[in-house]
Amino acid sequence: MEKLRLFKYPGTKNSLLQPLLDLFRSSGCITFVDLFGGSGYVSLNVPSERIIYNDVNPEICRVFETIKEDPAAVRRHFGEALRAGLFKRESLERADANFRRWASTRDVAPDISEALLTILKHTISFGGEGNTYATREKAVIPYSRKTFEMLPAIAEKVSRWIIENSDFEPIIRKYDSDSVLFYLDPPYGSKKWYHNTFSSDDYFRMRNALHSIRGKYVMNFDYNDRKLLEIFGEPDFVYEVQDLNQNPGTGMRPNRRYYFSTNFLH
Ligand SMILES: C[S@@+](CC[C@H](N)C(=O)[O-])C[C@H]1O[C@@H](n2cnc3c(N)ncnc32)[C@H](O)[C@@H]1O
Known part of the structure; x- marks a missing residue:
């Protein structure tokens, strides 16, 4: 599997x-x-x-907590961000600015917005470090689409976790x-x-x-x-x-x- x-x-x-x-x-x-x-x-x-x-690390714990609390909203906004072309190979600074601009024009709750931004940064940065210029991560788009497909199964699993930070x-x-x-x-x-x-x-x-x-x-x-x-x-x-x-x-x-x-x- x-x-x-x-x-x-x-x-x-x-x-x-x-x-x-x-x-x-x-x-x-x-x-x-x-x-x-x-x-x-x-x-x-x-x-x-x-x-x-x-x-x-509180940032990554918040990602899982947000998925646990509102999986449907996380998936909906993830899908919108994907369709808006935000998951692509570009510098972290630009990805961050583009994402924040996009989120400010929509009804995305702040915790979901932060969780999606953390996922985005760890998806496009080199080796997933979340703070490094994204010059080499080639497969960002298919990787993100796959994440979107997996979100229901991830949410089901996380719903049964106890999350500690x-x-x-x-x-x-x-x-x-x-x-x-x-x-x-x-x-x-x-x-x-x-x-x-x-x-x-x-x-x-x-x-x-x-x-x-x-x-x-x-x-x-x-x-x-x-x-x-x-x-x-x-x-x-x-x-x-x-x-x-x-x-x-x-x-x-x-x-x-x-x-x-x-x-x-x-
Ligand atoms: C090698 S990584 C773990 C990778 C993880 N097994 C995986 O498959 O993604 C080490 C992790 O330890 C966390 N960490 C660092 N110091 C810690 C501490 N004192 N207590 C708990 N976690 C800590 C870091 O934030 C980092 O996420």
Whole structure:
């Protein structure tokens, strides 16, 4: 079945979805807590009846909250924006100005307008960073049409989420129980993609919070970051995927390796 996705986002775990779904099934857990939810790609596709989506970034949380509150209005205005030609390859500054001008002439509620603008920015920007000049995102129009088609299924899924906009630590305390699987996909240290910075102190906080939980967890992390290896130790397992991006001149790239730490599957 086709996987649901709403917008492009740096660090989206497209290639890790299958192993994560397998892990959720084998965990026997009922609740899935996506502590660093980002684009929501994992939460949108995990087959759990109880999903807690969390991210510290208020802008992306508001997108999902708006879809949950008024899915019909989001879809209607998304369709209008598509037909008005607002989803196209252009600079973010121009896209922002064009969208705001268009929204001001219509009856779009402010929260829906902001949610659509966030989706628009993450759709047209390079790598979905939402703040970068859109020079290379070629397939904006078909991608946006597909999003429009998927919106009812996305809204159905999101209607059953609990959405939290918080640092990860209180969320672990709030939802910890025997039947919970926490998924941790934290920012990688060197990347400056996100709304806030994530320091080694934050990784220590993660390790300490996970140390005493009743639930299960799975975390993917950057093996090349020596500091993370010192904090979390050797990974519990490695998942390899073929890197489909051709390396010009030198042929196929080596497989990509993803490193996981977990407190089950031992
Ligand atoms: C690697 S991305 C997650 C990508 C996500 N798994 C997906 O598939 O789209 C990391 C996310 O962590 C969020 N984040 C950063 N610091 C955080 C914190 N202290 N608590 C919760 N979320 C945080 C960022 O806003 C970002 O969306």
